[in-house]
Amino acid sequence: MEGAVATQAELRERLAQRGIEVTQATVSRDLMALNAIKTRDGYRLPGSRPESMPPSLQPTLSIVLKEFVREVRRAANLVIVKTHPGNAHTVAAALDAAGWAEVVGTVAGDDTIFVASREPREAAKLGRKIRGLLAS
Numbered sequence: 001m002e003g004a005v006a007t008q009a010e011l012r013e014r015l016a017q018r019g020i021e022v023t024q025a026t027v028s029r030d031l032m033a034l035n036a037i038k039t040r041d042g043y044r045l046p047g048s049r050p051e052s053m054p055p056s057l058q059p060t061l062s063i064v065l066k067e068f069v070r071e072v073r074r075a076a077n078l079v080i081v082k083t084h085p086g087n088a089h090t091v092a093a094a095l096d097a098a099g100w101a102e103v104v105g106t107v108a109g110d111d112t113i114f115v116a117s118r119e120p121r122e123a124a125k126l127g128r129k130i131r132g133l134l135a136s
Contacts, residue, residue, distance in 0.1 A: 004042035064094040081113040102126040
């Protein structure tokens with residue numbers, strides 16, 4: 001399937017055009033199983049580039065972190081990243097796209113990101129990696 005898909009309803013329609021009938025619940029479960037990320041441009045898979053930004057214009061993770069991150073803390077198996085207001089989504093998307101094994105997923109608000117790891121040891125390692133990029 002070519003191009004971005006903005007909504008689950010649009011995905012169902014495009015699948016139906018190909019003769020594949022699915023329910024909204026199935027689409028939702030499948031997107032979750034694929035770890036699809038909902039962005040302003042639509043759904044995309046982790047590690048894939050947003051179509052709206054060519055590779056040469058995508059900032060590096062280090063630049064994004066240095067520009068927007070104010071604080072990094074750990075709580076059990078979570079790393080809590082504080083950003084300037086309005087920048088959490090940008091940082092979370094960059095962390096998701098980095099493909100780090102320690103990152104199970106991110107949840108971003110306005111200025112706070114919860115980065116989930118499988119266990120506290122991985123969260124500690126992840127916190128060190130983020131702080132290392134901030135310091136470099």
